[in-house]
Amino acid sequence: MQRLLVFCLLALCINAHAVFLAGYVGDSRIQSSNDIYKPAGIVGLSLDAGFFNEPENIVDYKLSFVLKRFGYSHHDGDETVSLWSIGIKPLTWSITLYDVSLELYGSFNYIFSTNGNTEYFESKLYRKTNADSYTYGYGYRLGYNIKPQFFVALQMDMQFMKWRSNHVANNEYIGGVGLSFQWNLPL
Incomplete structure (x- = not known):
């Protein structure tokens, strides 16, 4: 199964006509209720690689794969x-007029690493559940195409963490606002 998936991804890369790389740097501080003292933000990051982006279209869609860091800080940082x-952003819709673009997307992500967990986070949500941890989310970008190959935008990204423990689902959310950029590779 893994070999088939890798083969399909390579076939997409070879046959794709509109490949792009994107990044995001922002303040990840929007969060649901928690038990921490003086919550604050951290630097949220993401790197995307995707296909099917055609910025000359007024309405467009694209697909991308993402590596993401998000979270929060507490006790005054x-x-x-x-x-x-x-994860994957299976569908990103965009509307572009006069080089100004608005994009909306949904995402599904698998959490593979955590750092600095609080005791509450550790006991109630993550490690002691012995279950896979994933997020689903949404976001939007509003930006400007500086050149046909380069796009800069303000981005808002929200991730809803879903944890399963004894057949009970727990939801928490973390998100933020920041600066996003995208470079369309010339082919």
């Missing part, structure tokens, strides 16, 4: 909780 995930 002395302690941080960060989560790393890999």
